[in-house]
Amino acid sequence: MLAVCDGNNGCNQEFNLEKLEIEQLDDGIEKTYFKCPNCGKEFIAFYTDEAIRNKQKKIRKLKDANKIERLKKHTAIDMNVLRKRIEQEVI
Template identity: 35%
Template structure:
């Protein structure tokens, strides 16, 4: 994410993303702000469970990359897709819950 140049939707200022993290009660929100108008862009909201699952999926990706047997690779990839979908669902749920508690 670092060194990436984006354009603000609000003021059209181009800038490099400088991610920040807000932590509260085990929940972490990663976001960045436009340096010109201070518009906030949320990236992801995670909790301990999601971070643990993200770590596991990274390890699974390494196993997939190293696997030579096509059948095992296919099975691992299927698990990877299932786990990724589960993380996406958990993140959406947590993001909604986080917004309600903040606002």
């Protein structure tokens, strides 16, 4: 996957995103991120907590496409809420 190092202080170089790194935070939260190989700028992909990871596990076991779709939407909302919460705490 091709990514561009944009945003604040980004170097604007394109780079090939090969793998995501995972960092363990407090309260069972995992931060999934990647870094620009040119300047080292960090980009957050998403955060997950235990509840979100449980839903993701459930999704993998489901076979009903409608149920999968619904649960994926819920998970995406949860991830957005979690990310906002974490980023507000950091600031």
